[in-house]
Amino acid sequence: MFAPRYPSRGSLPTPPTSPTGPPRVPPRPPRVPPRPPRKPDALRGAMVDQARQIQDSGEDITFTKRDVIIAVMGVTGAGKSTFISLLLDQENEIEIGHGLQSCTTKVGVYYFIHRGVRIFLIDTPGFDDTTRSDSEVLKDIAFWLAAAYTKEAQLAGIIYLHRICDPRMQGSALKNLRMFKQLCGKDNLGSVILATTHWINVSESVGQARTNELMETRDFWGGMIEIGSKVVKHDGSKESARLIVSNLFDRKSHVILYIQRQLIDEKRNLNDTDAAQALQSDLRAERKKFEVKLSGLKEDMKSAIKENDVKWQKQIEEDQAKSKAVIKNTYAETEALRTNIKKISEEKDAQFRELHAEMERDRLAHEKQLKKTIEAIAAARVGQRRNEDEHRRREQEDGARAERQAHEHSQDILKMAMRMKEESDQALHAQIEWEREDKERFYQQQREEAIAMAKELRHRYEVQQKKDQLREARLKEDRKIAREKIATLERELKASKGFFLDSLITAVYIIATYGLCTDLGITLRAGLRASIEIRSSMLGFTWEAITLGVAGCKL
Structure with a gap:
Protein backbone atom coordinates (compact mmCIF):
# COMPACT_ATOMS: atom_id res chain seq x y z
CA MET A 1 0.00 0.00 0.00
CA PHE A 2 1.56 3.28 -1.03
CA ALA A 3 0.83 6.74 0.24
CA PRO A 4 -0.69 9.08 -2.31
CA ARG A 5 1.43 12.01 -3.37
CA TYR A 6 -0.12 15.38 -2.80
CA PRO A 7 0.88 18.10 -5.26
CA SER A 8 1.71 21.46 -3.81
CA ARG A 9 -0.84 24.23 -3.83
CA GLY A 10 -1.17 25.75 -7.27
CA SER A 11 1.08 23.09 -8.91
CA LEU A 12 -1.67 21.34 -10.82
CA PRO A 13 -1.76 21.88 -14.60
CA THR A 14 -4.41 24.10 -16.16
CA PRO A 15 -7.62 22.06 -16.61
CA PRO A 16 -8.27 21.03 -20.22
CA THR A 17 -11.02 22.65 -22.23
CA SER A 18 -12.29 19.45 -23.84
CA PRO A 19 -15.75 18.15 -22.86
CA THR A 20 -14.19 15.11 -21.22
CA GLY A 21 -11.87 17.08 -19.00
CA PRO A 22 -12.61 18.87 -15.75
CA PRO A 23 -14.00 22.41 -16.01
CA ARG A 24 -11.58 25.24 -16.37
CA VAL A 25 -11.08 27.62 -13.48
CA PRO A 26 -13.75 30.36 -13.72
CA PRO A 27 -12.68 33.76 -15.13
CA ARG A 28 -12.23 36.66 -12.79
CA PRO A 29 -15.24 38.96 -12.76
CA PRO A 30 -14.92 42.56 -11.50
CA ARG A 31 -13.90 42.94 -7.89
CA VAL A 32 -16.69 43.87 -5.53
CA PRO A 33 -15.66 45.90 -2.47
CA PRO A 34 -16.25 44.14 0.87
CA ARG A 35 -19.54 44.90 2.57
CA PRO A 36 -19.66 46.65 5.93
CA PRO A 37 -19.97 44.46 9.04
CA ARG A 38 -23.43 42.98 9.27
CA LYS A 39 -23.67 43.27 13.05
CA PRO A 40 -22.50 46.73 14.17
CA ASP A 41 -23.35 46.22 17.84
CA ALA A 42 -20.77 44.87 20.24
CA LEU A 43 -20.96 41.08 20.41
CA ARG A 44 -20.07 39.24 23.58
CA GLY A 45 -18.35 35.92 24.23
CA ALA A 46 -15.88 33.75 22.35
CA MET A 47 -18.62 31.92 20.45
CA VAL A 48 -20.08 35.21 19.27
CA ASP A 49 -16.61 36.39 18.22
CA GLN A 50 -16.15 33.18 16.25
CA ALA A 51 -19.48 33.64 14.50
CA ARG A 52 -18.66 37.25 13.68
CA GLN A 53 -15.19 36.32 12.46
CA ILE A 54 -16.53 33.67 10.12
CA GLN A 55 -19.25 35.95 8.84
CA ASP A 56 -16.97 38.90 8.11
CA SER A 57 -13.98 36.94 6.88
CA GLY A 58 -13.30 36.24 3.24
CA GLU A 59 -12.81 32.52 3.75
CA ASP A 60 -15.09 29.84 2.41
CA ILE A 61 -17.25 28.42 5.19
CA THR A 62 -16.53 24.70 5.47
CA PHE A 63 -17.80 21.94 7.67
CA THR A 64 -15.60 20.25 10.25
CA LYS A 65 -15.99 16.86 11.90
CA ARG A 66 -17.27 18.54 15.04
CA ASP A 67 -20.10 20.31 13.23
CA VAL A 68 -23.63 18.93 13.47
CA ILE A 69 -25.71 19.24 10.29
CA ILE A 70 -29.47 18.83 10.49
CA ALA A 71 -31.87 19.06 7.55
CA VAL A 72 -35.31 20.54 8.19
CA MET A 73 -37.97 19.32 5.77
CA GLY A 74 -41.73 19.37 5.36
CA VAL A 75 -44.54 20.83 3.27
CA THR A 76 -44.70 24.54 2.54
CA GLY A 77 -46.25 26.22 5.55
CA ALA A 78 -45.29 23.50 8.02
CA GLY A 79 -43.19 26.03 9.92
CA LYS A 80 -39.63 25.24 8.81
CA SER A 81 -38.43 28.83 8.78
CA THR A 82 -40.23 29.60 12.05
CA PHE A 83 -38.68 26.53 13.67
CA ILE A 84 -35.20 27.57 12.56
CA SER A 85 -35.71 31.17 13.72
CA LEU A 86 -36.46 29.90 17.23
CA LEU A 87 -33.03 28.29 17.38
CA LEU A 88 -31.03 31.20 16.06
CA ASP A 89 -29.65 33.61 18.62
CA GLN A 90 -30.09 37.11 17.23
CA GLU A 91 -26.70 38.04 18.66
CA ASN A 92 -24.61 35.35 16.97
CA GLU A 93 -26.84 33.86 14.32
CA ILE A 94 -25.29 33.53 10.89
CA GLU A 95 -27.34 33.17 7.76
CA ILE A 96 -25.20 31.59 5.10
CA GLY A 97 -27.33 30.55 2.22
CA HIS A 98 -29.63 33.41 1.33
CA GLY A 99 -27.50 35.34 -1.10
CA LEU A 100 -27.01 34.42 -4.72
CA GLN A 101 -27.08 30.78 -3.70
CA SER A 102 -30.68 31.12 -2.53
CA CYS A 103 -31.60 32.30 -6.03
CA THR A 104 -30.08 29.20 -7.57
CA THR A 105 -30.84 26.40 -5.11
CA LYS A 106 -33.52 27.85 -2.79
CA VAL A 107 -31.86 26.01 0.12
CA GLY A 108 -31.19 28.12 3.20
CA VAL A 109 -28.19 27.35 5.41
CA TYR A 110 -27.92 28.73 8.95
CA TYR A 111 -25.96 27.89 12.05
CA PHE A 112 -25.86 28.61 15.73
CA ILE A 113 -23.70 27.50 18.64
CA HIS A 114 -25.01 24.75 20.93
CA ARG A 115 -22.83 23.44 23.78
CA GLY A 116 -19.77 24.82 22.05
CA VAL A 117 -20.53 23.08 18.76
CA ARG A 118 -21.74 24.63 15.52
CA ILE A 119 -25.10 23.26 14.49
CA PHE A 120 -25.99 23.87 10.85
CA LEU A 121 -29.67 23.96 9.95
CA ILE A 122 -30.61 23.26 6.33
CA ASP A 123 -33.93 24.82 5.32
CA THR A 124 -35.19 22.86 2.29
CA PRO A 125 -38.09 23.81 -0.02
CA GLY A 126 -41.28 21.76 -0.01
CA PHE A 127 -42.50 19.74 -2.96
CA ASP A 128 -45.76 21.68 -2.97
CA ASP A 129 -44.16 25.02 -3.78
CA THR A 130 -46.70 27.02 -5.78
CA THR A 131 -44.01 29.00 -7.63
CA ARG A 132 -41.78 26.12 -8.72
CA SER A 133 -42.27 22.65 -10.12
CA ASP A 134 -41.52 19.52 -8.10
CA SER A 135 -38.74 18.60 -10.54
CA GLU A 136 -37.04 21.96 -9.88
CA VAL A 137 -37.34 21.45 -6.13
CA LEU A 138 -35.91 17.93 -6.39
CA LYS A 139 -33.00 19.16 -8.52
CA ASP A 140 -32.22 21.87 -5.95
CA ILE A 141 -32.31 19.50 -2.99
CA ALA A 142 -30.36 16.84 -4.90
CA PHE A 143 -27.66 19.30 -5.86
CA TRP A 144 -27.32 20.67 -2.35
CA LEU A 145 -27.08 17.21 -0.77
CA ALA A 146 -24.67 15.99 -3.43
CA ALA A 147 -22.53 19.09 -2.99
CA ALA A 148 -22.48 18.61 0.78
CA TYR A 149 -21.47 14.99 0.26
CA THR A 150 -18.53 16.02 -1.94
CA LYS A 151 -17.35 18.22 0.94
CA GLU A 152 -17.55 15.20 3.26
CA ALA A 153 -20.36 16.85 5.20
CA GLN A 154 -22.65 14.24 6.74
CA LEU A 155 -26.07 14.86 8.22
CA ALA A 156 -26.68 14.12 11.87
CA GLY A 157 -30.35 13.61 11.15
CA ILE A 158 -33.50 15.06 9.64
CA ILE A 159 -36.39 16.89 11.26
CA TYR A 160 -39.63 16.46 9.32
CA LEU A 161 -42.34 18.97 10.26
CA HIS A 162 -46.06 18.28 9.83
CA ARG A 163 -48.99 20.63 10.45
CA ILE A 164 -51.22 18.98 13.04
CA CYS A 165 -53.94 21.51 12.20
CA ASP A 166 -54.55 19.74 8.87
CA PRO A 167 -57.67 17.58 9.32
CA ARG A 168 -56.25 14.80 7.17
CA MET A 169 -53.12 13.76 5.33
CA GLN A 170 -53.75 15.67 2.12
CA GLY A 171 -52.32 14.94 -1.32
CA SER A 172 -49.47 17.43 -1.08
CA ALA A 173 -48.51 16.18 2.39
CA LEU A 174 -48.57 12.58 1.21
CA LYS A 175 -46.43 13.45 -1.80
CA ASN A 176 -43.94 15.29 0.40
CA LEU A 177 -43.77 12.37 2.81
CA ARG A 178 -43.32 9.85 0.01
CA MET A 179 -40.55 11.94 -1.57
CA PHE A 180 -38.95 12.42 1.84
CA LYS A 181 -38.80 8.67 2.43
CA GLN A 182 -37.17 8.08 -0.94
CA LEU A 183 -34.64 10.87 -0.41
CA CYS A 184 -33.60 9.42 2.94
CA GLY A 185 -33.79 5.73 2.24
CA LYS A 186 -35.18 3.03 4.52
CA ASP A 187 -31.88 2.53 6.39
CA ASN A 188 -31.76 6.17 7.51
CA LEU A 189 -35.27 6.55 8.91
CA GLY A 190 -33.94 5.84 12.39
CA SER A 191 -32.30 9.27 12.29
CA VAL A 192 -35.57 11.05 11.54
CA ILE A 193 -37.64 13.05 14.01
CA LEU A 194 -41.27 13.56 12.99
CA ALA A 195 -42.38 16.78 14.66
CA THR A 196 -45.96 18.03 14.70
CA THR A 197 -46.47 21.79 14.54
CA HIS A 198 -49.26 24.40 14.70
CA TRP A 199 -50.74 23.02 17.93
CA ILE A 200 -52.07 26.47 18.74
CA ASN A 201 -54.71 25.98 16.02
CA VAL A 202 -56.21 22.76 17.43
CA SER A 203 -57.37 21.45 20.77
CA GLU A 204 -55.19 18.99 22.65
CA SER A 205 -57.64 16.13 22.15
CA VAL A 206 -58.04 16.71 18.40
CA GLY A 207 -54.30 17.08 17.92
CA GLN A 208 -53.57 13.91 19.86
CA ALA A 209 -56.18 11.98 17.86
CA ARG A 210 -54.59 13.11 14.58
CA THR A 211 -51.12 12.23 15.89
CA ASN A 212 -52.34 8.75 16.81
CA GLU A 213 -53.78 8.29 13.32
CA LEU A 214 -50.46 9.29 11.76
CA MET A 215 -48.55 6.89 14.02
CA GLU A 216 -50.93 3.97 13.55
CA THR A 217 -51.23 4.22 9.76
CA ARG A 218 -48.37 2.37 8.12
CA ASP A 219 -48.46 4.44 4.92
CA PHE A 220 -48.16 7.60 6.99
CA TRP A 221 -45.74 7.38 9.92
CA GLY A 222 -46.36 3.86 11.17
CA GLY A 223 -43.81 2.19 8.90
CA MET A 224 -41.21 4.83 9.71
CA ILE A 225 -41.72 4.43 13.46
CA GLU A 226 -41.16 0.68 13.15
CA ILE A 227 -37.72 1.40 11.69
CA GLY A 228 -36.80 3.91 14.38
CA SER A 229 -38.27 7.33 13.57
CA LYS A 230 -39.31 9.32 16.65
CA VAL A 231 -42.48 11.39 16.97
CA VAL A 232 -42.38 14.59 19.05
CA LYS A 233 -44.70 17.50 19.66
CA HIS A 234 -43.34 20.95 18.86
CA ASP A 235 -45.40 23.49 20.80
CA GLY A 236 -43.85 26.48 19.03
CA SER A 237 -41.56 27.51 21.88
CA LYS A 238 -37.80 27.98 21.75
CA GLU A 239 -37.36 25.35 24.46
CA SER A 240 -39.30 22.82 22.40
CA ALA A 241 -37.17 23.50 19.32
CA ARG A 242 -33.98 23.15 21.39
CA LEU A 243 -35.12 19.81 22.81
CA ILE A 244 -35.82 18.45 19.33
CA VAL A 245 -32.39 19.47 18.09
CA SER A 246 -30.74 18.13 21.26
CA ASN A 247 -32.33 14.75 20.56
CA LEU A 248 -30.37 14.46 17.33
CA PHE A 249 -27.31 16.19 18.78
CA ASP A 250 -27.00 13.64 21.58
CA ARG A 251 -27.10 10.68 19.19
CA LYS A 252 -23.77 11.70 17.61
CA SER A 253 -24.66 9.73 14.49
CA HIS A 254 -24.05 10.46 10.82
CA VAL A 255 -26.36 9.78 7.92
CA ILE A 256 -25.62 9.35 4.23
CA LEU A 257 -28.89 9.65 2.37
CA TYR A 258 -29.80 7.32 -0.47
CA ILE A 259 -29.91 10.15 -2.99
CA GLN A 260 -26.33 11.15 -2.04
CA ARG A 261 -25.01 7.62 -2.56
CA GLN A 262 -26.98 7.18 -5.76
CA LEU A 263 -25.86 10.44 -7.35
CA ILE A 264 -22.21 10.47 -6.26
CA ASP A 265 -21.09 6.94 -5.42
CA GLU A 266 -23.27 5.08 -7.93
CA LYS A 267 -23.20 7.92 -10.50
CA ARG A 268 -26.87 7.50 -11.30
CA ASN A 269 -28.77 9.96 -13.40
CA LEU A 270 -31.27 11.96 -11.38
CA ASN A 271 -34.25 10.22 -12.99
CA ASP A 272 -32.82 6.86 -11.88
CA THR A 273 -32.74 7.77 -8.18
CA ASP A 274 -35.44 6.47 -5.86
CA ALA A 275 -36.71 9.98 -5.17
CA ALA A 276 -37.07 10.82 -8.87
CA GLN A 277 -38.73 7.47 -9.52
CA ALA A 278 -41.34 8.33 -6.88
CA LEU A 279 -41.88 11.74 -8.45
CA GLN A 280 -42.19 10.24 -11.92
CA SER A 281 -44.78 7.81 -10.57
CA ASP A 282 -46.81 10.76 -9.30
CA LEU A 283 -46.43 12.52 -12.64
CA ARG A 284 -47.63 9.44 -14.53
CA ALA A 285 -50.64 9.13 -12.24
CA GLU A 286 -51.48 12.81 -12.73
CA ARG A 287 -51.03 12.54 -16.48
CA LYS A 288 -53.28 9.48 -16.66
CA LYS A 289 -55.91 11.25 -14.57
CA PHE A 290 -56.06 14.21 -16.94
CA GLU A 291 -55.92 12.01 -20.02
CA VAL A 292 -59.05 10.26 -18.76
CA LYS A 293 -60.61 13.66 -18.09
CA LEU A 294 -59.65 14.82 -21.57
CA SER A 295 -61.28 11.76 -23.07
CA GLY A 296 -64.49 12.53 -21.18
CA LEU A 297 -64.38 16.16 -22.33
CA LYS A 298 -64.11 14.92 -25.92
CA GLU A 299 -67.37 13.03 -25.52
CA ASP A 300 -68.97 16.05 -23.86
CA MET A 301 -67.93 18.19 -26.80
CA LYS A 302 -69.74 15.86 -29.19
CA SER A 303 -72.89 16.24 -27.10
CA ALA A 304 -72.52 20.02 -26.92
CA ILE A 305 -72.09 20.26 -30.70
CA LYS A 306 -75.07 18.01 -31.25
CA GLU A 307 -77.20 20.18 -28.95
CA ASN A 308 -75.73 23.36 -30.48
CA ASP A 309 -74.90 24.64 -26.99
CA VAL A 310 -72.26 27.33 -27.70
CA LYS A 311 -71.75 28.28 -24.04
CA TRP A 312 -71.13 24.66 -23.08
CA GLN A 313 -68.73 24.24 -25.99
CA LYS A 314 -66.72 27.25 -24.83
CA GLN A 315 -66.50 25.88 -21.27
CA ILE A 316 -65.38 22.48 -22.58
CA GLU A 317 -62.69 24.13 -24.73
CA GLU A 318 -61.35 25.95 -21.67
CA ASP A 319 -61.32 22.70 -19.66
CA GLN A 320 -59.58 20.89 -22.52
CA ALA A 321 -56.92 23.60 -22.71
CA LYS A 322 -56.28 23.34 -18.96
CA SER A 323 -56.07 19.54 -19.08
CA LYS A 324 -53.69 19.62 -22.05
CA ALA A 325 -51.51 22.15 -20.22
CA VAL A 326 -51.30 19.86 -17.17
CA ILE A 327 -50.43 16.87 -19.35
CA LYS A 328 -47.79 18.88 -21.19
CA ASN A 329 -46.36 20.02 -17.85
CA THR A 330 -46.06 16.42 -16.60
CA TYR A 331 -44.05 15.53 -19.71
CA ALA A 332 -41.87 18.63 -19.23
CA GLU A 333 -41.21 17.74 -15.57
CA THR A 334 -40.40 14.16 -16.48
CA GLU A 335 -37.97 15.37 -19.14
CA ALA A 336 -36.39 17.80 -16.65
CA LEU A 337 -35.51 14.84 -14.43
CA ARG A 338 -33.50 13.23 -17.24
CA THR A 339 -30.26 14.73 -16.05
CA ASN A 340 -27.32 14.02 -13.79
CA ILE A 341 -25.40 15.86 -11.13
CA LYS A 342 -22.82 17.00 -13.68
CA LYS A 343 -25.47 18.72 -15.81
CA ILE A 344 -27.16 20.15 -12.72
CA SER A 345 -23.85 21.63 -11.56
CA GLU A 346 -23.42 23.16 -15.02
CA GLU A 347 -26.93 24.64 -14.77
CA LYS A 348 -26.17 26.04 -11.33
CA ASP A 349 -22.91 27.47 -12.58
CA ALA A 350 -24.70 29.22 -15.46
CA GLN A 351 -27.43 30.46 -13.10
CA PHE A 352 -24.86 31.73 -10.65
CA ARG A 353 -22.92 33.61 -13.29
CA GLU A 354 -26.05 35.10 -14.79
CA LEU A 355 -27.28 36.22 -11.38
CA HIS A 356 -23.85 37.52 -10.45
CA ALA A 357 -23.71 39.55 -13.66
CA GLU A 358 -27.22 40.87 -13.03
CA MET A 359 -26.40 41.84 -9.46
CA PHE A 499 -21.25 27.29 1.09
CA PHE A 500 -21.64 26.88 -2.65
CA LEU A 501 -20.12 28.96 -5.40
CA ASP A 502 -17.98 28.17 -8.42
CA SER A 503 -15.48 26.27 -6.26
CA LEU A 504 -18.06 23.80 -5.03
CA ILE A 505 -19.84 23.62 -8.38
CA THR A 506 -16.47 22.78 -9.90
CA ALA A 507 -15.90 20.14 -7.22
CA VAL A 508 -19.28 18.53 -7.90
CA TYR A 509 -18.56 18.65 -11.63
CA ILE A 510 -15.25 16.83 -11.20
CA ILE A 511 -16.76 14.25 -8.84
CA ALA A 512 -19.63 13.61 -11.23
CA THR A 513 -17.28 13.38 -14.20
CA TYR A 514 -14.70 10.96 -12.77
CA GLY A 515 -16.61 9.22 -10.01
CA LEU A 516 -14.66 6.20 -8.71
CA CYS A 517 -10.88 5.96 -8.84
CA THR A 518 -10.53 2.34 -9.83
CA ASP A 519 -6.75 2.22 -9.21
CA LEU A 520 -7.27 2.96 -5.53
CA GLY A 521 -10.72 1.45 -5.19
CA ILE A 522 -12.07 4.53 -3.46
CA THR A 523 -14.13 7.50 -4.53
CA LEU A 524 -12.61 10.66 -5.84
CA ARG A 525 -14.33 12.43 -2.99
CA ALA A 526 -12.35 10.45 -0.40
CA GLY A 527 -9.24 9.64 -2.43
CA LEU A 528 -8.10 13.09 -3.42
CA ARG A 529 -6.43 15.37 -0.95
CA ALA A 530 -4.94 18.15 -3.05
CA SER A 531 -5.47 21.72 -2.02
CA ILE A 532 -6.27 23.58 -5.20
CA GLU A 533 -6.01 27.24 -4.57
CA ILE A 534 -8.62 28.99 -6.66
CA ARG A 535 -8.01 32.66 -6.42
CA SER A 536 -10.90 34.81 -7.48
CA SER A 537 -11.39 38.54 -7.33
CA MET A 538 -15.09 38.12 -7.98
CA LEU A 539 -16.10 38.73 -4.38
CA GLY A 540 -12.85 40.16 -3.11
CA PHE A 541 -11.60 37.06 -1.33
CA THR A 542 -9.59 33.91 -1.92
CA TRP A 543 -10.81 30.33 -1.76
CA GLU A 544 -7.98 28.31 -0.32
CA ALA A 545 -9.07 24.77 0.20
CA ILE A 546 -11.15 22.73 -2.12
CA THR A 547 -10.08 19.30 -0.98
CA LEU A 548 -10.20 17.08 -3.98
CA GLY A 549 -8.10 14.08 -4.88
CA VAL A 550 -6.03 13.53 -7.90
CA ALA A 551 -3.57 10.93 -6.67
CA GLY A 552 -4.02 7.54 -8.26
CA CYS A 553 -6.73 8.74 -10.63
CA LYS A 554 -6.29 8.89 -14.37
CA LEU A 555 -7.51 12.42 -15.08
Missing part, protein backbone atom coordinates in the same frame (compact mmCIF):
# COMPACT_ATOMS: atom_id res chain seq x y z
CA GLU A 360 -23.17 43.44 -10.62
CA ARG A 361 -25.12 45.48 -13.17
CA ASP A 362 -27.58 46.49 -10.47
CA ARG A 363 -24.74 47.46 -8.16
CA LEU A 364 -23.10 49.60 -10.84
CA ALA A 365 -26.44 51.21 -11.68
CA HIS A 366 -27.03 52.03 -8.01
CA GLU A 367 -23.51 53.41 -7.69
CA LYS A 368 -24.11 55.59 -10.75
CA GLN A 369 -27.38 56.80 -9.24
CA LEU A 370 -25.64 57.38 -5.92
CA LYS A 371 -22.98 59.49 -7.65
CA LYS A 372 -25.66 61.56 -9.38
CA THR A 373 -27.51 62.01 -6.10
CA ILE A 374 -24.37 63.11 -4.27
CA GLU A 375 -23.62 65.57 -7.07
CA ALA A 376 -27.21 66.84 -6.93
CA ILE A 377 -26.92 67.34 -3.16
CA ALA A 378 -23.68 69.28 -3.64
CA ALA A 379 -25.26 71.39 -6.38
CA ALA A 380 -28.32 72.02 -4.20
CA ARG A 381 -26.13 73.21 -1.35
CA VAL A 382 -24.23 75.52 -3.69
CA GLY A 383 -27.57 76.90 -4.89
CA GLN A 384 -28.73 77.38 -1.31
CA ARG A 385 -25.56 79.26 -0.39
CA ARG A 386 -25.91 81.40 -3.51
CA ASN A 387 -29.53 82.22 -2.64
CA GLU A 388 -28.54 83.03 0.94
CA ASP A 389 -25.77 85.36 -0.27
CA GLU A 390 -28.10 87.03 -2.74
CA HIS A 391 -30.80 87.47 -0.12
CA ARG A 392 -28.30 88.91 2.35
CA ARG A 393 -26.91 91.29 -0.30
CA ARG A 394 -30.40 92.54 -1.20
CA GLU A 395 -31.29 93.05 2.45
CA GLN A 396 -28.11 95.08 2.93
CA GLU A 397 -28.80 97.13 -0.20
CA ASP A 398 -32.41 97.73 0.84
CA GLY A 399 -31.27 98.77 4.32
CA ALA A 400 -28.69 101.16 2.92
CA ARG A 401 -31.26 102.62 0.51
CA ALA A 402 -33.75 103.08 3.33
CA GLU A 403 -31.13 104.86 5.47
CA ARG A 404 -30.17 107.08 2.53
CA GLN A 405 -33.80 107.97 1.80
CA ALA A 406 -34.45 108.68 5.48
CA HIS A 407 -31.39 110.95 5.62
CA GLU A 408 -32.42 112.77 2.43
CA HIS A 409 -35.95 113.18 3.77
CA SER A 410 -34.78 114.62 7.07
CA GLN A 411 -32.51 117.04 5.21
CA ASP A 412 -35.39 118.18 2.96
CA ILE A 413 -37.64 118.73 6.00
CA LEU A 414 -34.87 120.66 7.75
CA LYS A 415 -34.36 122.92 4.71
CA MET A 416 -38.11 123.61 4.50
CA ALA A 417 -38.20 124.51 8.18
CA MET A 418 -35.34 126.96 7.68
CA ARG A 419 -37.11 128.52 4.67
CA MET A 420 -40.26 129.00 6.73
CA LYS A 421 -38.24 130.86 9.36
CA GLU A 422 -36.70 133.09 6.74
CA GLU A 423 -39.96 133.87 4.88
CA SER A 424 -42.54 136.25 6.38
CA ASP A 425 -45.09 135.95 3.59
CA GLN A 426 -48.01 133.80 4.76
CA ALA A 427 -48.72 132.62 1.22
CA LEU A 428 -45.16 131.29 0.92
CA HIS A 429 -45.53 129.69 4.37
CA ALA A 430 -48.63 127.87 3.15
CA GLN A 431 -46.82 126.78 -0.03
CA ILE A 432 -43.82 125.46 1.91
CA GLU A 433 -46.11 123.64 4.37
CA TRP A 434 -47.98 122.03 1.47
CA GLU A 435 -44.66 120.89 -0.07
CA ARG A 436 -43.55 119.52 3.31
CA GLU A 437 -46.75 117.52 3.76
CA ASP A 438 -46.47 116.23 0.17
CA LYS A 439 -42.90 115.11 0.80
CA GLU A 440 -43.98 113.42 4.05
CA ARG A 441 -46.73 111.52 2.21
CA PHE A 442 -44.36 110.52 -0.59
CA TYR A 443 -41.70 109.41 1.91
CA GLN A 444 -44.20 107.35 3.94
CA GLN A 445 -45.53 105.79 0.75
CA GLN A 446 -42.00 104.87 -0.35
CA ARG A 447 -41.25 103.50 3.10
CA GLU A 448 -44.40 101.37 3.19
CA GLU A 449 -43.70 100.06 -0.31
CA ALA A 450 -40.12 99.23 0.67
CA ILE A 451 -41.33 97.40 3.81
CA ALA A 452 -43.94 95.46 1.79
CA MET A 453 -41.37 94.55 -0.86
CA ALA A 454 -38.93 93.45 1.83
CA LYS A 455 -41.61 91.26 3.40
CA GLU A 456 -42.45 89.75 0.00
CA LEU A 457 -38.80 89.06 -0.74
CA ARG A 458 -38.37 87.53 2.72
CA HIS A 459 -41.43 85.35 2.17
CA ARG A 460 -40.17 84.19 -1.22
CA TYR A 461 -36.77 83.45 0.26
CA GLU A 462 -38.27 81.39 3.10
CA VAL A 463 -40.52 79.49 0.67
CA GLN A 464 -37.56 78.75 -1.59
CA GLN A 465 -35.48 77.78 1.41
CA LYS A 466 -38.13 75.25 2.50
CA LYS A 467 -38.28 73.86 -1.04
CA ASP A 468 -34.51 73.54 -1.10
CA GLN A 469 -34.52 71.83 2.29
CA LEU A 470 -37.22 69.39 1.16
CA ARG A 471 -35.34 68.66 -2.06
CA GLU A 472 -32.14 68.10 -0.12
CA ALA A 473 -33.99 65.81 2.30
CA ARG A 474 -35.35 63.81 -0.64
CA LEU A 475 -31.91 63.62 -2.20
CA LYS A 476 -30.44 62.47 1.11
CA GLU A 477 -33.13 59.80 1.34
CA ASP A 478 -32.33 58.73 -2.23
CA ARG A 479 -28.67 58.59 -1.26
CA LYS A 480 -29.51 56.47 1.79
CA ILE A 481 -31.63 54.09 -0.30
CA ALA A 482 -28.93 53.79 -2.96
CA ARG A 483 -26.27 53.07 -0.33
CA GLU A 484 -28.52 50.48 1.32
CA LYS A 485 -29.12 48.80 -2.03
CA ILE A 486 -25.40 48.72 -2.76
CA ALA A 487 -24.68 47.35 0.72
CA THR A 488 -27.41 44.73 0.28
CA LEU A 489 -26.02 43.62 -3.08
CA GLU A 490 -22.50 43.43 -1.68
CA ARG A 491 -23.81 41.53 1.34
CA GLU A 492 -25.71 39.13 -0.93
CA LEU A 493 -22.63 38.59 -3.05
CA LYS A 494 -20.50 37.90 -0.01
CA ALA A 495 -23.13 35.76 1.70
CA SER A 496 -23.31 33.63 -1.42
CA LYS A 497 -19.76 32.49 -0.88
CA GLY A 498 -20.89 30.83 2.31
